[in-house]
Amino acid sequence: MLNYNEILATQDMIEKRHLDIRTITMGISLLDCCDADLSVCCAKIYRKITSHAKDLVKVGEEIEKEFGIPIVNKRISVTPISLVAAACQTESYVEIARTLDAAAKTCGVNFIGGFSALVQKGCTDSDWKLIRSIPEAMKATERVCASVNVGSTKAGINMDAVAEMGRIVKKTAELTADNDGLGCAKLVVFANAVEDNPFMAGAFHGVGEPECVLNVGVSGPGVVYHALQGVKGQPFDVVAETIKKTAFQVTRMGQLVGREASKRLGVPFGIVDLSLAPTPAVGDSVARILEEMGLEVCGTHGTTAALAMLNDAVKKGGVMASNHVGGLSGAFIPVSEDEGMIAAAESGTLVLDKLEAMTCVCSVGLDMIAVPGDTSAATISAIIADEAAIGMVNSKTTAVRIIPAPGKVVGDRVEMGGLLGSAPVMPVHDKGSELFVARGGRIPAPLQSLKN
């Protein structure tokens, strides 16, 4: 029998603590859409996506209503386009990006991920074509997200791709300069990318995945923050336990919604990604959770330890709540999308170097960070290489989503709008990395034993 206090607690989490299902993402394989003729390939892609995902938004909205829990985003991820388009006789994949954009609009989803290439060990001709199409594709489309995996624990780091991605990020920013380089907010450079991630901008449908699958991403920084307010001053054992319990409850929502949506759509249920994904709304911040643990401002000494504990406790709590956990799972630290991170960056306490340290223990990486517009491509490549190295050595996913905002300098602010928020422009080191990046080649895969 239901306890009325439990009913009130659930409603309180949803209404006052921003508990929501962040995304239901349908993964669709496009491997059967290959064709030598680009226009035929595009037609197949459009048809496949719009037939598989035609009810996604409708079903999402029904479930939202029946359970009374918001499902903030409905999204689609597809097979990395560098694989799908490899057979096409064309030099540019921008047309395919336009097709994905049109399919996303027809289905009513706000983002579609998978304009991607996996090049951790080397680039095929198709991978190069895709990478070089990214700036134009980001300019020409509204809802398409691109990602490139440049490294992995098993393969090492493809430094040729890293060098190119620095230039691609710069060019994407320049082509979308009218919107403060917004194109870069839809472009992620990964190491150890996962194949079942429901979160944008890095979602793609891996080749090990089934024909069609439904993945769910939950959220709830506000709920965790509120729960921690109830254990002020208590030791970390209590803090960890409190986070675990909360993460369990949040994840159960995701499991329930995912199961229901997969049943109604007739699509297998993939995984729950149990992430703490902040939004720019006050009270929905990961930084504020860290501060609640006793840090004056996020980014000060102790932040990495606090984040490590948070990340681990979220996973431990969530794992039991779902029969399949996957995706990125952990605490996200996107600067522009987190009200507390924005404040900490603006106060000068949270700097790029500290964020880099935090990415060693959080779920992903340097996310939604604005840097001055005159930051060189080599510096961006070097930032990507650092981040990929952290991922490679620690066997975890890391990523860089960085915006060299055209014409902006340290102290300015970049407005992305909506869930992407706004980012204060953060300083980078002014000493160059040109010769380092210009070497190219491959950083060998690291030893997996003798770990010290």
Add this chain to the structure above:
Amino acid sequence: MKAVVTVVGKDRVGIIANVCTALAGFEVNVLDINQTVMQGYFTMMMVVEVSMCNVPLAELVTKMDELGREMGLSIRVQREDIFEAMHRI
């Protein structure tokens, strides 16, 4: 299938009567009611059976929400599973 109806608002005559009449009109059977008034605020939680409901559940949610607005109350209908999932292993 069961659902939970939560009614919150300023107390006045006829809240239970109006809500139950509306539910009966949708063929929704009331299984359990818990109601209290705290500092003039009326709070009621009902567990109802919606298997026989004569409209889709999403529509019931909208209709009861509209009734709530007319009466100056918040009336929420949610599937029971969400509470079970969150608080039971």
